[in-house]
Structure formats: C-alpha cells, structure tokens
Amino acid sequence: MPSANLSDLTEALLAAATKAGAGAADAIAVDGRSVSIDVRQGQLEQAERAEGVEIGLRVLIGGRQACVSASDISARTIADMAERAVAMAREAPEDPYAGLADPDQLARDWDVSGFELADPAPEPLAQALETDAREAEAAALAVAGVAQVQSASASYSARRLQIAASNGFSGGYARTSRAVSAVAISGEGLSMERDWAAESRCFQADLPSAASVGQLAGERAVARANPRAPKTGAYPVLIDERVAGSLIGHLLSAINGTAITRGASWLRDALGTQVLPEGLSLIEDPHRPRISGSRPFDAEGLPTARRAIVENGVLMGWTLDLATARKLGLRSTANASRGTSSPPSPGVGNVALTQGAQSREELLRAMGSGLLVTSFIGATINPTTGDYSRGASGFWVENGEITHPVNECTVAGNLRDMLLRITPANDARAHLSHVVPSLLLEGLTLAG
The missing domain is CATH 3.30.2290.10 (PmbA/TldD superfamily)
Structure with a gap:
C-alpha cells in the first residue's frame, strides 16, 4: 500500500x-x-x-x-x-x-x-x-x-x-x-x-x-563441546560482546521513565551521580544511517536528537515520553514508542558505550583466571535493589588462556557495583543498534 x-x-x-x-x-x-x-x-x-x-x-x-x-x-x-x-x-x-x-x-x-x-x-x-x-x-x-x-x-x-x-x-x-x-x-x-x-x-x-x-x-x-562446571568463588568475568549489551540493557531499564515515576528502580536516586567508571559515556544517537533503531521523530511527534545518557561516568538524565516527563516536572527526551494497540511509553533506540583501548584477547590475558561468558540463560534481577543473578555458559580462562568450555553456572552480583567496575574492550560491532564491546568485571560470584 x-x-x-x-x-x-x-x-x-x-x-x-x-x-x-x-x-x-x-x-x-x-x-x-x-x-x-x-x-x-x-x-x-x-x-x-x-x-x-x-x-x-x-x-x-x-x-x-x-x-x-x-x-x-x-x-x-x-x-x-x-x-x-x-x-x-x-x-x-x-x-x-x-x-x-x-x-x-x-x-x-x-x-x-x-x-x-x-x-x-x-x-x-x-x-x-x-x-x-x-x-x-x-x-x-x-x-x-x-x-x-x-x-x-x-x-x-x-x-x-x-x-x-x-x-x-x-x-x-x-x-x-x-x-x-x-x-x-x-x-x-x-x-x-x-x-x-x-x-x-x-x-x-x-x-x-x-x-x-x-x-x-x-x-x-x-567450541562448546565437552563442557564442565566452573570453579565456585569470586572471579573476574569477561562478558563477550555478543551478550554484553544485556548488561547495559539493565541500566537502560533502570533509567526508564516508567520505572522512575513508580519509584521501582535501583537507580531512582542516581541522577547526577557516578554509574559507570570515569571516562565512559553512553550516548543515544537516533540519527545513525542504516541502523535499525534510528528514526526522525518519536511516537508522539517530537524531534529525536543525540543525547548523553551517561557522560564521563555520570548519569545525565532519564528516558522519558511526554507523560513520564510531566510526572517528573521535566521535558520529554523524545523517546516515546508505541504499537497500534497501546499508548506511548518510553524506550531507547540506538546507544553506544565508549570503547576501550584493549582487545578482548588482551583483557583475557589481563584477567588471569576467570570466566568468559558467551551466553546467558534466564535472569533473576531485583528491579529496586539491582541484585543480579543469571545462568551463564562460556569458557574457563586460566593464566589468560581459554582452557575449556563451561556450562551450568550462575553469575551473581549487584548491578550498581558491577557497572562501576567494568573495563570495556574495543570489539563492539558498529552496525548494531546497541554498540557495546566486551566487558570485563572484577570479583563476581560464580557458582557451578
């Protein structure tokens, strides 16, 4: 038509x-x-x-x-x-x-x-x-x-x-x-x-x-053949680029205007404070050509624009549509999305996290012994406290080298602490809507 x-x-x-x-x-x-x-x-x-x-x-x-x-x-x-x-x-x-x-x-x-x-x-x-x-x-x-x-x-x-x-x-x-x-x-x-x-x-x-x-x-x-259970304890975890976007996705969910207006977010009191390491920014850009999350206007007809969600580690603002902005006494960030059967609600399109200076392989060598996560299975996340627990599989790393595949393990921590300790690699794929590289986190709890 x-x-x-x-x-x-x-x-x-x-x-x-x-x-x-x-x-x-x-x-x-x-x-x-x-x-x-x-x-x-x-x-x-x-x-x-x-x-x-x-x-x-x-x-x-x-x-x-x-x-x-x-x-x-x-x-x-x-x-x-x-x-x-x-x-x-x-x-x-x-x-x-x-x-x-x-x-x-x-x-x-x-x-x-x-x-x-x-x-x-x-x-x-x-x-x-x-x-x-x-x-x-x-x-x-x-x-x-x-x-x-x-x-x-x-x-x-x-x-x-x-x-x-x-x-x-x-x-x-x-x-x-x-x-x-x-x-x-x-x-x-x-x-x-x-x-x-x-x-x-x-x-x-x-x-x-x-x-x-x-x-x-x-x-x-x-590569996943003949997996074993990992060691139990506190170890560094490198989240592979193919699933690292999910960690940033938890941050985006926590700053969504719907969660903020309900008071049901572990970041509800974090505006203007450090939520990522210094030097890291999270930028939304809805104008990137040939990218699935791009659009000239949002579902309420407001013009979209590039904005810093996190700048130099500091949370700069919420993700808002008109209704949530009015509840908070703020201006919409032009993030309204909607389907044919529902009213507008806030949502994020294209985002990019600052990439690091090291490759994934260099971060593997730097982590010594720990877990490289290549897939997650299910999740238990407390939206008000940020307590985090996910089933995971991937590869065990010993002395900086991958030794064998791992499955049936759980990775646990608190999202606020985890995000403050991330070290990004430089391997993000530019064609994705969420451009997030592999992320190294120190001292997460692993359970086999």
Whole structure:
C-alpha cells in the first residue's frame, strides 16, 4: 500500500474520533510485509509470507484515554473504532499527565532519506532467501565436529509507518530488514551442545554472506563441546560482546521513565551521580544511517536528537515520553514508542558505550583466571535493589588462556557495583543498534 494511503487512513481515524466526541486523538497506521524461509537437512522446511495493514487510535477526553486497534481499514470499522474508543475513555481512570504534545514541541522539516532506513533494492525472491538458508546450513555442516543443523533461516521485511495527531502532527517513514541465521549442534545424545549465529541489516547489500554466518554458528557449537562446571568463588568475568549489551540493557531499564515515576528502580536516586567508571559515556544517537533503531521523530511527534545518557561516568538524565516527563516536572527526551494497540511509553533506540583501548584477547590475558561468558540463560534481577543473578555458559580462562568450555553456572552480583567496575574492550560491532564491546568485571560470584 502506498504511503499516501497510510496518511489518508490516519486522517480518517482522527476525523472519526472528533465526530465521536474525542477532545484530542492520535492515530497510527502500519503497512508491513515479510517473507521467511527455513531449511533443514537440505530441504525446505517452512516458507511464510505475511502482509497487511494495521491501524490504531488513541482518544483523549480530559485526562482520560483509551486505545483501540484493527486490521480492517473499512470506513465502517474506523467509525466503530472511534465510537468504541470514546466510550472506553469515558470509563477510564483519570490521568492528569496524559495528553498530546504542544504544537511548538513537534518535529518539523526532517529528511527521511538521510536516515537510509529503507533499502531501495527490489524485494528478494523467495528462491534467493532459500539459497541463503541453504548456504548457511551447508557452511555449518562443513565445520568438523558439527553433527546437525537445527535450523537455517533467511528473511526479509518491509514496513511503512504513519503517525498523525489532532495537534497538527503528521509524519511517516519506511524501514526494511534482511536477515540470515543458523543454529548448529555438536555431539550426540546427552553430549549435544548448541550455538548460533545471526546477522541482520537494513540494506541487503550490507548483509554478510550466508556461508560466513553458517560457518560461525558451526564453529561456536563445536567450541562448546565437552563442557564442565566452573570453579565456585569470586572471579573476574569477561562478558563477550555478543551478550554484553544485556548488561547495559539493565541500566537502560533502570533509567526508564516508567520505572522512575513508580519509584521501582535501583537507580531512582542516581541522577547526577557516578554509574559507570570515569571516562565512559553512553550516548543515544537516533540519527545513525542504516541502523535499525534510528528514526526522525518519536511516537508522539517530537524531534529525536543525540543525547548523553551517561557522560564521563555520570548519569545525565532519564528516558522519558511526554507523560513520564510531566510526572517528573521535566521535558520529554523524545523517546516515546508505541504499537497500534497501546499508548506511548518510553524506550531507547540506538546507544553506544565508549570503547576501550584493549582487545578482548588482551583483557583475557589481563584477567588471569576467570570466566568468559558467551551466553546467558534466564535472569533473576531485583528491579529496586539491582541484585543480579543469571545462568551463564562460556569458557574457563586460566593464566589468560581459554582452557575449556563451561556450562551450568550462575553469575551473581549487584548491578550498581558491577557497572562501576567494568573495563570495556574495543570489539563492539558498529552496525548494531546497541554498540557495546566486551566487558570485563572484577570479583563476581560464580557458582557451578
């Protein structure tokens, strides 16, 4: 569906909301299509294609709001949606902080083309995706020690989004994604070990070869063969780049405006204090070209901008949408996100942590004896205290050298203390939305 039709849909939703008695409203329309291909044992296992348009409407009556959504875009459905939303809003609890942006807060004159979020290349044929999946599987099976490939997949998606509101805002953009992945297994029976590799890019031309993805999955699975339990005690832990972003993710969750306004965050009293080592910064940049988390405006029509979340180790601000900002007496950081069936809420897109001067291998040598974590399993995290415990697997390091794989262990500590002691490597991958290198932490508790 052309993007002009999405604009017509959002305007129709707003008009219906006004007619039904809404004091204010915003609308969202999403046109998406996706194709995914899975192969197994050299045969096509599954092929899926999905496409359609979804619409969502939020109405406000005073401080009361309600959201409705549908996948039918007929005029009758739009009218019914508006009437239902208004009826729901009249029964909703009052929220004095709910409301649209003031007109002078809205984004204007953005250049979507500069973000390069939508690949102009034609949609790949299903046969091309199947070829990618087959190449990934074959490359994984070619690695000595790989017993089987659990799955090999390739996919493509394209999505158009349009947001409009009764305050005068209207804007939209398109986004594409091309991905390939593989899951390989080494060993037999009870000694089987599994690992994976995956790559995704906005532009198809930027995607690494499917064979390189499959080979990496195979090599990772073989490296995990014959694991042992680790030693129990306090040891340094190096969190590999492929999972290090999860640690920074806990920090981002703790500074989310929703958690702060509820008082349910272990960083609720940390604004303006040291939360990372001196010299480290965490920067949000929603304008990086060809990156999945980039966008010219947020879900409330506010202009996005680069900001320092942490600067030189000091926490500079929360992540806010309009409602959480109003509750705290602050300004929105233009971090509102939303789906078709829910109101806006704060969320972070692209972030990058300052990289260090040493490679992962140099940090391994510096740590002496300890654990290199390459995957996490589950988590027990107390959101109000920051107490942290996660199942982990990876490799044991002795005298700076990897000696054997490790599984069935638990890594524990307190997030506030852990983040103050991180030493970053220099191996972050620049194409990711969260650019976080491997992180060395001293003195965590390991339990085998």
